[in-house]
Amino acid sequence: MPNSLNPFELIARRWQPSARFVERAALATVVMAVVIVVTGGAVRLTQSGLGCDTWPKCTPSSLTPTADMGINGVIEFTNRMLTYVLCVFVGVLIIAARARTPVRRSLTRLGWAQFWIVMGNAVVGGIVVLTGLNPYIVSSHFLLSSALLTVAMVVWQRAREGDGEPRDLIARPARQLTWLLVGATLALILIGTVVTGAGPHAGDAREVHRIPLNWQEITQLHVDFVYIVLGLTVALWFTLRAVRAPAAQRRTVVELLVVLLAQGVIGYVQYFTHLPEVVVGIHMFGSCLVWIAVLRVLLAQRERAALPAAAPAPASDHETVQPEPAASSR
DSSP states (O other), rough: OOOOOOOOEEEHHOOOOOOOHHHHHHHHHHHHHHHHHHHHHHHHHTTTTTEEEEEEEBBBBSSSGGGGGHHHHHHHHHHHHHHHHHHHHHHHHHHHHHSSOOHHHHHHHHHHHHHHHHHHHHHHEEEHHTSSOOOHHHHHHHHHHHHHHHHHHHHHHHTTTOOOOOOESOOOOHHHHHHHHHHHHHHHHHHHHHHHHSSSSBSSSSSSOOOOOOOOHHHHHHHHHHHHHHHHHHHHHHHHHHHHOHHHHHHHHHHHHHHHHHHHHHHHHHHHOOOOOHHHHHHHHHHHHHHHHHHHHTTEEEEEEEOOOOOOOOGGGOOOOOOOOOOOOO
């Protein structure tokens, strides 16, 4: 009996997505990773974190919110449902990457990594509810969303390049400075989660546990790291200019600088206007853009060429074509 085909092979026999489709599917997962962060922030800022007071159901007796739960239950439940939408986008990416010929295992592995991060974060989200919005678990919930955005950005980059060995496009010292910038930005985001965990937006109207720190002092530390990241960004731009790096690499640094300046303005506005919910939500969206811009700087500094096509296998001895007999002379 012939070997049975798995579902991915069956799809691949009937559908050959274009490289452009795979690239767009990867970009869609980036967009959805940002959406899930922003909607998660909306849950907190509208005090809907316990809109559904249990998990995986919304109430002990109902999967969906009931009328007496009001708008908070609807907001929390909608955010939960977006996880399934995100899974659909990730699933389309995995199927498209697997169905395309030649199969790129790097893309399918990264797609599955996205899927398992989504599943893990869904469980962490449930623990957040069951622990009454424990601020440390809430912070880990956000950081897992940032990890998802990171993998999605890598997939989008890999979808636009080959599977050859990576080749640096800039000098090693500039590359090291870039990694320092990435580390400082990651520290900036981590401190931002502490500010959120200690700040006034607890995620629910009832009294919930907060990180026992002065949120204004942590905010000052957050601002200090903003200046560090800005300084490293400017230093990287001058370094790339000095080593005559390609224009494409310098342009990503300029884009990061613009995003950082805009995010800094939003940060000051939210602080001096006493943290209005809308401005805080915009700041959360801006944090996603900052991380995306930093990753674009990093990923633009190397390239991967397409692997050479495999040579056809030589014919075996029994497949050697025998010469035709010479025509008999008259």
